[in-house]
Amino acid sequence: MYKRDGIWWTCIRHRGRKIQRSLETKNKKLAESIEAKLRTELIEGKYFDKYEGDLKTFKDLMERFMKEHAPKVSLNMQKSYTTSAKHLxxxxxxxxxxxxxxxxxxxxxxxxxxLGKKPATINKELAMLSKAFCLAVKEWEWIRDNPASKISKEKEANERDRWLSDDEEKRLLENSPEWLSDIIVFDLHTGLRQDELLSLTWDRVDLFRKVIIIQESKNGKPRTIPLNQISLDILMEKTKVRSLKGDFVFPSSVMTKMNRRNLVRAFDIAKEKASIQNFHFHDVRHCFATRLAQRGVDIYRISKLLGHLNITMTQRYAHHCPESLRGGIEVLEKVDYNLTTVEVNRNVSTA
Structure with missing residues (x-):
């Protein structure tokens, strides 16, 4: 036995298996009694058949999940968990x-x-359910198996691949108020998610290094995004009229965080005036990625700029990269083959 933060723990090896767990008491005598009981259960072969799950309910699972795991992810994911938990x-x-x-x-x-729920919604809920059961199996030792891991996901057919033509972009910006035009152009050159744009504060902007830092990404990990001259110029102009009342880069009229509904409403009005169909605000981000791909930027770098957790999410843009792929095989041309010598050697070997 040993102590950790004042609590007694035990580490027992039995037939090649290691049991290391808290005895959940500061009292040494009580800890010794609990350890003795564990050793008896091991000898009798009962220990590994016992799980706390028979005493735990699904409500207990959700409460512990939201308390221990949810705070580790992004705010957007926490909101998603809260919504999914209600239905579950x-x-x-x-x-x-x-x-x-x-x-x-x-x-x-x-x-x-x-109930008519979309495949993406169902998959989000199943993903949360599976994650909770996974923790209950691997970390909490409440149950032996994860029942959600055996259920197939719904096939999603809702991936969009819509981007602006040069003419559409020109019309959209011409029909947007200046504050909205700044946001659209900045997003076309940074690929930020909507909430990342609206949550961006000046303390996350480094004009000297020409970067912005997104602290709360969707995947829960911060990322640094380089600024090109166009996005940098927008920020430089904004510093000239920056208000001391708020710290948001793209604030509301009263210098607070802009309400996403107000942004979408203004965007839809500008889109209608510009006669642009089937284009959502989130598609500005897709436009950023598509243009990078069309200009030969490789999928790995696009994935990093978008803040995708894995490159699979970025594969939808792969078909825009034919010239980038061509460049990938053209590097082989740098190998200097003497084809005449190769042919002579082949003839000699077959003689």
Whole structure:
């Protein structure tokens, strides 16, 4: 036994397996009694068959998940978890964790489909459910298996690949007020998500190094984005009229964080005036990525600039990179083959 932060712990090896766990007490005698009981259960073969899951409900699972795991992710993901948890709790409620089988999880998926929910929404909820059960298996030792891991995801067919033509961009900017035009142009040259734009503060802007730092990305990890001259010029102009009342780079009229609904409303009005169809504000970000791909920037760098957790999410832009791919194979031409010598050697070897 040993102490950690005043609490007694034990580390026991039995038949090649290691059990290291807290005895959950500061009292040494009580800790010794608990450890002795554990050793007895190991000898009798009962220890590894026991899980706390038979005493835990789905509500317990969600409460611990939201308390321990949710704070580690981005604010947007936390909001998504909160929404998903409401639907999951309304279905699974106070069921024992051991009563939640793959069939039960599939029943949940079917119920959400019957309510007309989109595949992306269902997949988000299933992903949260699977993550919670994964923690319950691997870290909390509440249950033996993850029932959600055996359920297939819904096929999503809602990926968009819409970008602005040069003429559409010109018309959109001409029909936008100056504050909105600044936001659109800045996003066309940085690829920020909507909330990343509206949450950007001056303390995250480094004009000397020509970078901005996004502290709260969707994937929970900060990222640094370089600024080209166009996006830098927008920030330089804004520093000339920057108000001391607020720290947001793109603030509301009263210098607070701009409400996303007000941004989308103004964007839709400008879009309608410019006669642009089937284009959402989030598509400005897609436009940024598409233009990079069309100009030969490789998918890996595009993925890093967009803040994607893995390159799979960026693959939708791959078909825009034919010249980049051509450049990839043209590097082989730098190898200097003497084809005449190769042919002579081949003839000699076959003689």
């Amino acid at each position: 709790l309304s279905f699974f409620g106070d069921l024992s964790l051991l009563a939640i089988t793959p069939k039960k999880v599939n029943d949940y998926k079917v119920s959400r489909k019957n």
